[in-house]
Amino acid sequence: MPLTGSCLCGAVRYEASAEPVFSGHCYCTDCQKETGGGHLTIAAVPDSTVKITGPTSMFSKLGASGQPTERTFCSKCGSTLLSRPRAIAGMTLLRAGTLDNPSQITPGMSIYTSRAQTWDQPSENIPGFPEMPPRP
Ligand SMILES: [Zn+2]
Ligand SMILES: [Zn+2]
Structure with a gap:
């Protein structure tokens, strides 16, 4: 089913x-700034599968990985709406809350949990990583 x-x-x-390659929550400070909340929830899909229509702008910033992340937002x-981190080249991270049907995805992990706020603690029901998960 398309997202x-x-x-x-x-x-x-x-x-x-x-279909999403993976989905998860990020508690890094950049995601807190972007969302205005305690974490961001994403669904990752290959760049080549994504079509965007409408007026967008882009903002690029170095992420916690030390590599740039380009964020695409409505002008x-x-x-x-989405970001493309150089650290995971080829992947587009859709903002789960912008999906027409956010219940379509199942977040499977939490990352940068060491930065989580006391008022927004990661779920104990899925794996959590203090920073990025170890490379396979
Ligand atoms: Zn983040
Ligand atoms: Zn808009």
Whole structure:
């Protein structure tokens, strides 16, 4: 089933034709700034499967990995829809809350849990990693 979603105002829509490769929560400080909450929840799909329509802007910043992450957001309402971290090249990380049906995904891990706030603690029901998970 394709993943579809939109920003807050609806001007930007996206569609990903692939099943998520993985899904999870990130508690890093950049994700806290981006979301305004305690963590970000993403669904990862290959870049080549993603189509975006509407007016977008991009912001690039070095992430905790030391490599840049490009975030794509709606030029009208500012909602971030997805990011492309160089550290996991070829993957697009869709913002789970922007999906038309966020209940479609099943987050399987939490990362950067060492940065989690006391008021937003990672779930004990899925694996958690203090920083990035170890490379396979
Ligand atoms: Zn918008
Ligand atoms: Zn993060």
